[in-house]
Amino acid sequence: MDDAGLLAQQPPAPPPAPTGPQRTCVGCRQRGDRSRLLRVVAAVEGAPVVAVPDPGARLPGRGAWLHPDRACLDLAERRRAFARALRVQGPVDATAVREHLHHRAPAGQGTTGTHRPPPSTSNESGSSPSWAPDELPAMNTPQH
Secondary structure: HHHHHHHOOOOOOOOOOOOEEEEEEEEOOOEEHHHEEEEEEEEOOOOOEEEEEEEOOOOOOOOEEEEOOHHHHHHHHHOHHHHHOOOOOEEEEEEHHHHHHHHHOOOOOOOOOOOOOOOOOOOOOOOOOOOHHHOOOOOOOOOO
């Protein structure tokens, strides 16, 4: 048997192992290297709670991880993921995170690197859902 025949019989190589700690993006829910995601912490100094970018991952407190991508930020805000991930009550103002991403990416570009968030949810006809995110039913969360 020649070399080409032997190569055709070998199973495909496994995907490369993660290079470091893995975190899940609160926007798109995809896992990624910690070094490629932006950590966000809550600044609880009144209402609403403010989401603060922590690019050095050094600020105290519980953190949420987000791809440095405007689409993932939009998904996280629409899903109200920051409040759940940071375990805070009420709305979370992500303006500081949005400004951080705006200054980080050139105008017209919302993605850094090769990350592509999943397509937004739609119904069978391919159109957007008939409900708005603000019209979602209230979630029953345990009170601490």
